[in-house]
Amino acid sequence: MHMSNKSLPARTLSVAPMLDWTDRHYRHMARQISHHAWLYTEMVTTGALIHGNRGCFLDFNECEHPVALQLGGSDTADLAQCAVIAAEWGYDEVNLNCGCPSERVQKGAFGACLMNEVDLVADGLKAMQDVVDIDVTVKHRIGVDKQEEYAVVRDFVGTIAEKAACKTFIVHARNAWLQGLSPKENREIPPLKYEYVYQLKRDFPHLEIILNGGVTDNDQVAEHLQYVDGVMVGRSAYHQPLTMMGEWDARFYGDAHAAMTLSKLVPVLQTYAEAQIQAGKGTQLRHMARHYLGLSHGMGGARQWRRTLSDAKLLAQSDAGLLAQAAQALGV
Numbered sequence: 001m002h003m004s005n006k007s008l009p010a011r012t013l014s015v016a017p018m019l020d021w022t023d024r025h026y027r028h029m030a031r032q033i034s035h036h037a038w039l040y041t042e043m044v045t046t047g048a049l050i051h052g053n054r055g056c057f058l059d060f061n062e063c064e065h066p067v068a069l070q071l072g073g074s075d076t077a078d079l080a081q082c083a084v085i086a087a088e089w090g091y092d093e094v095n096l097n098c099g100c101p102s103e104r105v106q107k108g109a110f111g112a113c114l115m116n117e118v119d120l121v122a123d124g125l126k127a128m129q130d131v132v133d134i135d136v137t138v139k140h141r142i143g144v145d146k147q148e149e150y151a152v153v154r155d156f157v158g159t160i161a162e163k164a165a166c167k168t169f170i171v172h173a174r175n176a177w178l179q180g181l182s183p184k185e186n187r188e189i190p191p192l193k194y195e196y197v198y199q200l201k202r203d204f205p206h207l208e209i210i211l212n213g214g215v216t217d218n219d220q221v222a223e224h225l226q227y228v229d230g231v232m233v234g235r236s237a238y239h240q241p242l243t244m245m246g247e248w249d250a251r252f253y254g255d256a257h258a259a260m261t262l263s264k265l266v267p268v269l270q271t272y273a274e275a276q277i278q279a280g281k282g283t284q285l286r287h288m289a290r291h292y293l294g295l296s297h298g299m300g301g302a303r304q305w306r307r308t309l310s311d312a313k314l315l316a317q318s319d320a321g322l323l324a325q326a327a328q329a330l331g332v
């Protein structure tokens with residue numbers, strides 16, 4: 001069993017699990033910007049982990065700690081088995097997805113529909129907790145479909161805390177509508193109810209309550225942190241990584257190292273990209289460059305940076321020098 005004896009930072013800030021976005025290349029970049037924020041993988045299903053190519057789903061860069069593996073699944077034995085795999089692979093946390101509304105996920109009976117199966121979730125989390133020393137956490141919504149009352153999420157959290165001794169709850173502060181909305185619409189249309197998340201912290205002061213959903217700048221982060229233990233940021237951390245995460249260490253972790261800038265970051269990313277390409281495992285520049293597009297957010301010449309780094313012909317050469325070339329056009 002993996003013994004977690006590293007001293008880990010608080011989950012004051014974290015970057016949300018995002019399928020297709022928060023792969024190890026994105027997380028490597030995010031880690032250059034914030035040394036302390038928790039990073040979450042894309043969701044990996046228990047079936048994929050048990051039957052698929054583990055390295056492909058699990059490999060991460062050593063610099064990524066603290067890093068959490070997010071699982072999708074609901075079978076108790078499978079979840080326990082995958083929690084062990086996560087711990088042995090070196091993850092600092094394993095998180096269960098009870099928030100994803102996609103139909104593909106509903107068929108597998110996991111994701112947001114698990115909010116209607118609190119006993120199953122509690123059993124799964126307990127089974128995971130029983131076999132690993134790393135933190136076992138859950139990410140969920142405040143309800144599904146037309147469940148509008150605060151009591152829904154209160155009872156969900158209360159039951160899991162009691163039955164599974166789970167201590168960390170990451171709450172996407174809106175409902176999931178299981179029918180009629182695409183996953184994208186489900187991140188935009190159901191209204192955000194931050195007050196419900198604040199109330200969870202008041203009702204369960206001994207639990208770690210992390211708020212997620214719709215946070216777009218660091219003043220909002222500071223405001224939420226008056227009421228909850230941490231804030232998880234998804235889309236803004238992806239689309240504007242430097243503006244969003246650049247302040248985190250100094251402002252929220254009391255670590256005033258010099259803030260990362262694009263001119264400092266480009267050579268680091270270039271070295272990383274070169275090594276990844278040379279490792280010969282099929283990684284190409286485009287696999288990394290796609291995550292770098294947002295780095296120029298808010299800067300003059302941002303469009304040129306994005307154009308260069310998304311130019312299929314240029315990317316096809318898979319030469320990491322393209323990063324320096326793109327930066328030159330930006331004047332950094």
Ligand SMILES: Cc1cc2nc3c(=O)[nH]c(=O)nc-3n(C[C@H](O)[C@H](O)[C@H](O)COP(=O)(O)O)c2cc1C
Nearest residue numbers: 016017018019042043097172213214215233234235
């Ligand atoms: C492209 C994309 C993929 C996502 N994939 C996942 C996922 O795999 N697991 C999960 O729990 N949430 C997933 N989410 C939801 C985010 O984790 C987060 O809860 C949501 O985007 C709200 O936070 P935000 O407003 O800060 O983006 C995804 C979101 C996006 C935009």
